[in-house]
Amino acid sequence: MPKNLYSDIYHILKGEIDSNVYPPKTILPGEEDLSERFSVTRNTIRRALKKLQEDGLVYTVKGRGVVVLEPIVDNRVMFSASNHFGFLDLMSFPQNKFIKKLTTKVLNFEEVVIDDELSKRTSFGIGDTAYYVERLRIFNGSAMAIDFSYFRKENLPGLSIDDAQGSIYQYIRDEKIFKIAAARSVSTVETVSDRESELLDLKEANCVGVLKRYVYTDLGNLFECTETKYVPNHFSLVGFESY
Amino acid sequence: MPKNLYSDIYHILKGEIDSNVYPPKTILPGEEDLSERFSVTRNTIRRALKKLQEDGLVYTVKGRGVVVLEPIVDNRVMFSASNHFGFLDLMSFPQNKFIKKLTTKVLNFEEVVIDDELSKRTSFGIGDTAYYVERLRIFNGSAMAIDFSYFRKENLPGLSIDDAQGSIYQYIRDEKIFKIAAARSVSTVETVSDRESELLDLKEANCVGVLKRYVYTDLGNLFECTETKYVPNHFSLVGFESY
DNA sequence: GAGTGGTCTAGACCACGGT
DNA sequence: CCGTGGTCTAGACCACTCC
Numbered sequence: 001m002p003k004n005l006y007s008d009i010y011h012i013l014k015g016e017i018d019s020n021v022y023p024p025k026t027i028l029p030g031e032e033d034l035s036e037r038f039s040v041t042r043n044t045i046r047r048a049l050k051k052l053q054e055d056g057l058v059y060t061v062k063g064r065g066v067v068v069l070e071p072i073v074d075n076r077v078m079f080s081a082s083n084h085f086g087f088l089d090l091m092s093f094p095q096n097k098f099i100k101k102l103t104t105k106v107l108n109f110e111e112v113v114i115d116d117e118l119s120k121r122t123s124f125g126i127g128d129t130a131y132y133v134e135r136l137r138i139f140n141g142s143a144m145a146i147d148f149s150y151f152r153k154e155n156l157p158g159l160s161i162d163d164a165q166g167s168i169y170q171y172i173r174d175e176k177i178f179k180i181a182a183a184r185s186v187s188t189v190e191t192v193s194d195r196e197s198e199l200l201d202l203k204e205a206n207c208v209g210v211l212k213r214y215v216y217t218d219l220g221n222l223f224e225c226t227e228t229k230y231v232p233n234h235f236s237l238v239g240f241e242s243y
Numbered sequence: 244m245p246k247n248l249y250s251d252i253y254h255i256l257k258g259e260i261d262s263n264v265y266p267p268k269t270i271l272p273g274e275e276d277l278s279e280r281f282s283v284t285r286n287t288i289r290r291a292l293k294k295l296q297e298d299g300l301v302y303t304v305k306g307r308g309v310v311v312l313e314p315i316v317d318n319r320v321m322f323s324a325s326n327h328f329g330f331l332d333l334m335s336f337p338q339n340k341f342i343k344k345l346t347t348k349v350l351n352f353e354e355v356v357i358d359d360e361l362s363k364r365t366s367f368g369i370g371d372t373a374y375y376v377e378r379l380r381i382f383n384g385s386a387m388a389i390d391f392s393y394f395r396k397e398n399l400p401g402l403s404i405d406d407a408q409g410s411i412y413q414y415i416r417d418e419k420i421f422k423i424a425a426a427r428s429v430s431t432v433e434t435v436s437d438r439e440s441e442l443l444d445l446k447e448a449n450c451v452g453v454l455k456r457y458v459y460t461d462l463g464n465l466f467e468c469t470e471t472k473y474v475p476n477h478f479s480l481v482g483f484e485s486y
Numbered sequence: 487g488a489g490t491g492g493t494c495t496a497g498a499c500c501a502c503g504g505t
Numbered sequence: 506c507c508g509t510g511g512t513c514t515a516g517a518c519c520a521c522t523c524c
Contacts, residue, residue: 004512025463030490041514046491059424059459062491063522067463072366072427123315181302184315189432189452189475207450207475209432216302220268220310232432232450237480247493273509284495289510305510306503 006047009038013048017057017068027065028058101140107199108134109161111153122150122225123214129153133164142201145230155223181218187211187237196229205232249290252281256291260300260311270308271301344383350442351377352404354396365393365468366457372396376407385444388473398466424461430454430480439472448475 013028022028029037034045049066052058060066112118114128124130130150137145151159151168155178163171169180188210192200196208208229215224256271265271272280277288292309295301303309355361357371367373373393380388394402394411398421406414415421431453435443439451451472458467 006512032490041516042491043515044513047512049491056425056427059461059463060491061422061424061461061522062520063489064461065490065522067424067461069425069459069463070366070465072457072465123313179304181304181310182296182299182312184299187430187480188478189450189473191448191475205434205450207432207448209452214315216312218302218304218307218310220302220312222313222315230432232434235431237430249493275509284497285510286496287494290493292510303510304503305501306508308503308509 005038005040006044006051009034009040009045009048010051013052014055014057017052022068024068024070026068028068030065101138103138104165105136105138106133106161106164107136107146108132109164112150114150118150123222124150124152124225131156131159135164136199143199144201144234145228146196146199147226147228149224149226152221152223155217155221178223179218181216181220183216184214185211190229192229200229200231202231207232209235211237248281248283249287249294252277252283252288252291253294256295257298257300260295265311267311267313269311271311273308344381346381347408348379348381349376349404349407350379350389351375352407355393357393361393366465367393367395367468374399374402374407378407379442386442387444387477388471389439389442390469390471392467392469395464395466398460398464421466422461424459424463426459427457428454433472435472443472443474445474450475452478454480 016022028034028049031042031045031049035042038045049058049060052066053060056069058066058068110132112130112132114122114124114126114130116126118124118130119126122130130152133147133149133151135147135149136143137147139145149168153159156168159168159171189207190210192202192206192208197206200208202208208231211228211230213224213226213228214222215226217223259265271277271292274285274288274292278285281288292301292303295309296303299312301309301311353375355373355375357365357367357369357373359369361367361373362369365373373395376390376392376394378390378392379386380390382388396402399411399415402411402414412423415423432450433453435445435449435451440449443451445451451474454471454473456467456469456471457465458469460466
């Protein structure tokens with residue numbers, strides 16, 4: 001479906017790496033060779049290679065070439081910070097097929113005005129109006145996470161409790177209200193409050209993982225601030241960086 | 244110090260955003276204007292803008308322009324997955340100035356052969372020899388984290404306990420053994436073992452944050468697998484993605 | 487020194503947003 | 506429609522790795 005040259009080339013090369021045409025620790029053909037093979041400029045090849053590098057499949061070394069990296073293994077519910085548009089979309093992660101049933105229970109839905117303290121928590125402006133939503137996430141029958149969310153009302157004027165029950169991102173996409181531009185995330189571990197320990201299936205644990213996400217519209221303003229608190233031992237957050 | 248055009252331009256623009264020449268939610272001058280201003284091609288401008296976007300400072304929208312994003316606030320010990328070369332280098336993070344004293348205690352240092360089970364844990368090959376190192380990290384007098392590390396011996400033949408006591412990455416850089424190419428990380432929350440709870444200053448908590456990092460050499464092979472277990476409430480892991 | 491990737495230029499056409 | 510960023514080409518020079 002992608003009709004960009006560089007994107008096509010990226011997919012082809014990725015397939016060849018996955019199917020061991022280029023095994024780990026080997027060097028890919030040079031950029032010059034690849035441009036000949038695909039009949040494009042070196043520049044276009046470089047964009048495809050850069051995408052492979054961002055995926056963590058290869059690493060390029062000046063003067064040597066493009067090296068295929070060894071793969072690693074892990075087996076939990078992955079929530080990669082990227083491509084994570086809300087909890088409901090998690091089910092579409094290919095690794096997460098074993099989540100048979102994910103339900104959402106809205107615990108709280110109200111309008112709040114951002115005061116000094118909330119502004120520190122959410123980075124919203126003082127005086128802004130926001131929807132405050134609490135949603136309990138139930139995986140295969142156990143309460144595995146709670147989302148505490150603030151949505152700026154200005155950007156989502158008609159939000160209802162029914163939308164919150166479904167996927168808010170689905171709602172945004174369907175209604176074409178705006179586009180989501182970017183997200184910043186901060187991940188921490190915190191000791192749990194009494195209320196949280198009542199709501200979540202923590203077993204013996206007295207801590208939760210916290211993923212705080214700030215989401216931007218394509219006009220540059222923050223429109224969502226969500227803290228997801230999740231139980232230990234069941235979730236992984238993955239990342240990749242090259243230097 | 245950087246003598247690349249695009250990198251210079253990136254720093255200049257970043258400074259202008261920080262000092263509010265271009266406030267949040269405004270649009271930067273167009274790429275054409277910027278290329279005129281700096282007397283470079285549009286291509287070079289685009290690279291600088293891409294770097295700003297990777298930093299999470301701006302977001303570009305086709306047909307509209309480059310939007311400056313609103314900043315957010317947070318105040319913990321940051322360990323960004325990127326630029327994190329071992330714990331000792333954490334002190335060089337500008338936000339982390341308040342860590343006055345960080346010491347390391349080596350709890351264990353031995354050679355191991357990777358068997359089936361260790362191979363699953365580390366993604367190293369079966370039969371490889373590795374150094375296994377346990378290091379306790381003490382911040383301002385309290386035991387805040389433990390690192391459980393495996394280093395492939397093949398890549399680090401002469402590693403001694405003294406090197407482990409200092410910064411292993413310092414050692415690698417100084418000895419110019421190889422370059423570090425990339426890292427994959429997986430972040431989780433786990434309930435704690437008895438031994439860990441004895442070693443760490445957990446207070447009431449019975450869980451730890453776990454950051455598992457796989458580090459690659461520039462030849463494409465995995466050379467380190469480290470699990471850092473850290474106490475709750477004191478650390479943040481930051482991320483940024485654009486769509 | 488031969489070959490690799492890293493940077494940069496000059497110019498072209500397309501797709502999208504706003505009017 | 507015009508102006509924006511997105512993609513692509515053709516060709517150049519430099520810095521690095523390896524032999």
